[in-house]
Amino acid sequence: MPDALKVAPADRTGEPSVRVPHRAMWEFDAYLSQQRIRVGYTYGSADVTVCFRYSDHQTAQKLLDGWVARRDAGPFANPG
16 A cells, blocks of 8 residues: 555545555545545545545545554554
8 A cells, every 4th residue: 555645636526535445445444434424435446536525635634644544553553
């Protein structure tokens, strides 16, 4: 997985998004569910585009950074 995932600016729908590799999707989905964040998914051949509904770019990037930090902390990290 890329070391630095970045949220793309809002697209024509007005929603910021990020492309996440398939192998990390379920973990990311579980994290977003715990945060009670509403998202939409578009499935591609190599990755999934996650659109952050009702979130601005800064909030979406903060959520993504939180997930990356938690993932990098390892399996015994405190869920917070």
